[in-house]
Amino acid sequence: MRILFCNIAWMDYYKGIVPGKDEPKNGGSYVKDTKDAHEKYNFKPEHLKLMGFLEGEYCLGFVETKSTSVGKRNQLNIEKIEGCCDLKGDTEVDDVLVVYCALYPDSFDKETYVVGWYKHATVYRRYEKLEFDTEASDNERSDNESAADEKYIQLYNVIALKEDCVLLPRSQRRKTFWRVPRKKKGVAFGFGQSNVWFARGEDDNKYLSDFLDRLENQIETYDGENWIDRYAE
Template sequence: MCKNEECVDDVLVIYCAKHPTYNFTTVVGWYNHADIYRHYQNVEFNGGYVQSYNAIAKAKDCVLLPIGERSRKIKWQVPRKANGWKFGFGRANVWYASEDNEDLKEYMKKLLYQIENYDGENCIK
């Protein structure tokens, strides 16, 4: 995000989490064509409930992988430097995948292909 921009549009946001049973980080879902905000935005629902967000996309552009699909380590594993990868998440749980690394380029190419061609179950819909 540029220093002066409050919002960037048409971004692919990939959500990851530690697998609840196995010791690896996995893709859990993604927003395609998302708007990303520099500062949290708030939306108020009936009854006064307020939800904050910094990424938003249309439901048709969002995928939440079923637990069984996320458990496919070879397909959805996300690298962590602590696990011996030369790229990936460090100590923070935010990673911009911007390292200059040929292995990273191959990993991202494979991951983007999987996302673009995913036609399995979507727990959002």
């Protein structure tokens, strides 16, 4: 199975930042310095008409790739996804299981857990972007604001149909069976310093193979609550 693990900031709903109710945590220096996170809309469905896709509701996923020394964002090396080694010249790959993970707030041991996933996702090598209107109306606009101020640009490198997306309820995330390893002494696989983990090499690592088989089965058979339509109250 094509699978990609993505490390993002922790939020409850991922429908945008709601001060005091849903704010990003554990997202690295950018989140710490700006109190913002590009992945804040990862589980906010949007009705879209895009070339090459059926009209419908989609989730747009963001994971930060490392930047170069000159400040440019690196590409996401989609050819490193299992079974995609021949795609070095391609700009996207289809039918990927993308598993979003985050560090649990106030964790003492860098506990990383699955927060949700996209099945049958398209993953892009470089960021795509879409422009959306904000929710502010003309009546709410101040004298110094223009219509352009009410637009925001959403960057994304993953897209999937809403029906293929699941956001786990917060109470369900900190379970041992949703924990995802980080490489360290005594642990031979898992997230390293990068925000993406391609989970390759299961043919040579029984522990990795068993982990992936178990997690893929949990995702495939999950029939619990889905917070995809849940917003901060």
